[in-house]
Amino acid sequence: MATxxxxxxxxxxxxxxxxxxxxxxxxxxxxxLRERVLAAVAELxxxxxxxxxxLARSHRSAVGVIVHDVSDPYFAEITRxxxxxxxxxxxxxxxxxxxxxxxxxxxxVELLRGHQVAALILAGSGYHDEAFTRQxxxxxxxxxxTGGRVAVIGRHEHSGDAVMPDNRTGxxxxxxxxxxxxHRAIGVxxxxxxxxxxxxxxxxxxxxxxEQGRELPERRIRYAEFDRDGGAEATARLxxxxxxxxxxxxxxxxxxxxxxxxLRARGLAVPQQISVLGFDDMPIARDVTPALTTVRxxxxxxxxxxxxxxLGVGAPTPRVEVxxxxxxxxxxxxxxxxxxxxxxxxxxxxxRGDSTS
Amino acid sequence: MATxxxxxxxxxxxxxxxxxxxxxxxxxxxxxLRERVLAAVAELxxxxxxxxxxLARSHRSAVGVIVHDVSDPYFAEITRxxxxxxxxxxxxxxxxxxxxxxxxxxxxVELLRGHQVAALILAGSGYHDEAFTRQxxxxxxxxxxTGGRVAVIGRHEHSGDAVMPDNRTGxxxxxxxxxxxxHRAIGVxxxxxxxxxxxxxxxxxxxxxxEQGRELPERRIRYAEFDRDGGAEATARLxxxxxxxxxxxxxxxxxxxxxxxxLRARGLAVPQQISVLGFDDMPIARDVTPALTTVRxxxxxxxxxxxxxxLGVGAPTPRVEVxxxxxxxxxxxxxxxxxxxxxxxxxxxxxRGDSTS
DNA sequence: TACCGCAGAGAAAGCCCTTTCCCGCAGGGA
DNA sequence: TCCCTGCGGGAAAGGGCTTTCTCTGCGGTA
Numbered sequence: 001m002a003t004x005x006x007x008x009x010x011x012x013x014x015x016x017x018x019x020x021x022x023x024x025x026x027x028x029x030x031x032x033l034r035e036r037v038l039a040a041v042a043e044l045x046x047x048x049x050x051x052x053x054x055l056a057r058s059h060r061s062a063v064g065v066i067v068h069d070v071s072d073p074y075f076a077e078i079t080r081x082x083x084x085x086x087x088x089x090x091x092x093x094x095x096x097x098x099x100x101x102x103x104x105x106x107x108x109v110e111l112l113r114g115h116q117v118a119a120l121i122l123a124g125s126g127y128h129d130e131a132f133t134r135q136x137x138x139x140x141x142x143x144x145x146t147g148g149r150v151a152v153i154g155r156h157e158h159s160g161d162a163v164m165p166d167n168r169t170g171x172x173x174x175x176x177x178x179x180x181x182x183h184r185a186i187g188v189x190x191x192x193x194x195x196x197x198x199x200x201x202x203x204x205x206x207x208x209x210x211e212q213g214r215e216l217p218e219r220r221i222r223y224a225e226f227d228r229d230g231g232a233e234a235t236a237r238l239x240x241x242x243x244x245x246x247x248x249x250x251x252x253x254x255x256x257x258x259x260x261x262x263l264r265a266r267g268l269a270v271p272q273q274i275s276v277l278g279f280d281d282m283p284i285a286r287d288v289t290p291a292l293t294t295v296r297x298x299x300x301x302x303x304x305x306x307x308x309x310x311l312g313v314g315a316p317t318p319r320v321e322v323x324x325x326x327x328x329x330x331x332x333x334x335x336x337x338x339x340x341x342x343x344x345x346x347x348x349x350x351x352r353g354d355s356t357s
Numbered sequence: 358m359a360t361x362x363x364x365x366x367x368x369x370x371x372x373x374x375x376x377x378x379x380x381x382x383x384x385x386x387x388x389x390l391r392e393r394v395l396a397a398v399a400e401l402x403x404x405x406x407x408x409x410x411x412l413a414r415s416h417r418s419a420v421g422v423i424v425h426d427v428s429d430p431y432f433a434e435i436t437r438x439x440x441x442x443x444x445x446x447x448x449x450x451x452x453x454x455x456x457x458x459x460x461x462x463x464x465x466v467e468l469l470r471g472h473q474v475a476a477l478i479l480a481g482s483g484y485h486d487e488a489f490t491r492q493x494x495x496x497x498x499x500x501x502x503t504g505g506r507v508a509v510i511g512r513h514e515h516s517g518d519a520v521m522p523d524n525r526t527g528x529x530x531x532x533x534x535x536x537x538x539x540h541r542a543i544g545v546x547x548x549x550x551x552x553x554x555x556x557x558x559x560x561x562x563x564x565x566x567x568e569q570g571r572e573l574p575e576r577r578i579r580y581a582e583f584d585r586d587g588g589a590e591a592t593a594r595l596x597x598x599x600x601x602x603x604x605x606x607x608x609x610x611x612x613x614x615x616x617x618x619x620l621r622a623r624g625l626a627v628p629q630q631i632s633v634l635g636f637d638d639m640p641i642a643r644d645v646t647p648a649l650t651t652v653r654x655x656x657x658x659x660x661x662x663x664x665x666x667x668l669g670v671g672a673p674t675p676r677v678e679v680x681x682x683x684x685x686x687x688x689x690x691x692x693x694x695x696x697x698x699x700x701x702x703x704x705x706x707x708x709r710g711d712s713t714s
Numbered sequence: 715t716a717c718c719g720c721a722g723a724g725a726a727a728g729c730c731c732t733t734t735c736c737c738g739c740a741g742g743g744a
Numbered sequence: 745t746c747c748c749t750g751c752g753g754g755a756a757a758g759g760g761c762t763t764t765c766t767c768t769g770c771g772g773t774a
Contacts, residue, residue: 076427373733
């Protein structure tokens, strides 16, 4: 690999001059030398060693991002927002997938710190886990103590800058909608219990139902992975235990899609026999059939805000921005059926082998 | 930020010893010193500067990946495969989104080279663009000349290791299926003309039709962006020009989903009135309604192969692995309707405002 | 003519690690 | 007793770059 001194030697100048030409330093260099250097760069296909540069330069530029999984649409949208701002400011993003493994999350904080990122953004639900939270906060504090900036998206346990989707109100809106449609027997397909996102959304939902004199007993909640298969499976369990259900709230859209698959496999018509509500409003939500009624979160905007916080001029006080949730009515939620679906679910009629796999 | 010498000083040892403890060097260190060093590390919250490490160590470990967009399911799946192998081998992945901008692709090759990656993987279609291809190959050659390994996924213009999905056969299978179902008036919703993936798939499709004495005139092909909205829009144009169509082949699943949205908005029943075929078999394909009949590509496996090639022992001859495409029959492709759909499409009946937006 | 100032180039000091090389010391064999 | 060996530790040399500091030589001023 050609080095700067190779270039300098070939151009017949000192490494200092070569460096100045290559970086467009403010220090003037005569045109003749400049051209000789550029020629040498081209001939040698020289590319500066980024690590050496970052070591020699004092200022840090890259930004680290830790998400559950970039390919999960929820995080893909957030990342899109992050990218937009970062690119505008000429920042490189280092994106890490934690796959919701707390240990990996901790490791990535270290890794990114080691890579000298200027800021760190953690996106995705927090955990109901004292020990982990404390550990994480210690690590983040240590990082902040050395001048690093931190922002979190969707988790409340951090004391610094934060962007918070209003999960609780979102859950409340979902509950209100279903109550308005006359539903009483409402099941919930929930994400992992340990995630604060799950409990926040659940809390809002429960509040809405309680206010309407309805209940949300634990037996009508099933916890599973926050993805399509988790939703499909939880829905099946829910239906098996309680065939009287007239509505299902899935705590994110992926789970809702799984729920739809299970319902389809069992021959239950949505929304005629049973209503389904999602959460997040991922792009695919409008393209499933029936199109998903869901609670929209401004995902891209959440990313934009978080990155702006972190790259903005250092605010003295940590800022928390709460972004509103909003109900999007599409086709999966309808009025409660008039007749009791007494026999529904008792004769599952699989339409396709792979629908619920 | 604490440095290694800070740690060493605090532990009362030399930086060399501290380094050995921290990296688990093979050189033995007495337990007493080891503990002193570890204590100092903990107290100072020391994290080694990754750039300094990479500069000091000779061997390169990270692998660079350039894809169109990780959040596009096609690339998300490939990336999953890449990750799997990389993680097994303790390699860090640097993933860059080119958003199908050739210039950005070139820039990222430089960037990753500058970051001293041990290997480079380019995933995603090549371009019908001589100048760009030459430039790219020059850059890659320069990189390979310095010991870097390169593999491409799904593009044939590179001379080194490659993993190739059999796009042409995939197109052929799609054509065969539709011919078998009796279709003659077949429209194609294609990706950008400039992509080799588009032309390869199209070539296979055309071959199948030709063998069956059918035709695929240019007027039945619409080129658009390789995404949902592109598919929706191209389908609309296709239908406007030729309402007699009994089948539509979308050249990837995202476009197929857009096509379904347009057909739904126009009140055309799939597959009773018109059949739809997708390509790729992204995870969502089975969850749309009707479930998408499509050509499956072993996306995850493509990633696994590519990473294995690049991390495997340096083979003397460049290897090209062709991975087979396979037809997956679901619910969007049916026999050609018996009656001519003379009036269909003339009375579009929008079901929802946002279906085609 | 002597001196000053400045433009433009190079020398060299880091940036933070890893790793080779070397040194001192203790123990074992002759 | 002396020498050799081997172990544990430190000194120091990079690794490739940026940047400050220094130096040279020129034009301009007194």
